[in-house]
Amino acid sequence: MVAVKALSNKLCRASYYIMRDQIPYDEARLFAEFGCGREPTKGLASNQQA
Secondary structure, three states: OHHHHHHHHHHHHHHHHHHHHOOOOOHHHHOHHHOOOOOOOOOOOOOOOO
């Protein structure tokens, strides 16, 4: 439950600054500190054989 509240607070603050400064939304910047600002890879390990 704490994680949901933390994420909702972050999204709320991001939304406020986007609307206030009238800048385009950039998903990569929003989740950059968690390492999620990149394209997902297929599978769990990056060295898997196809």
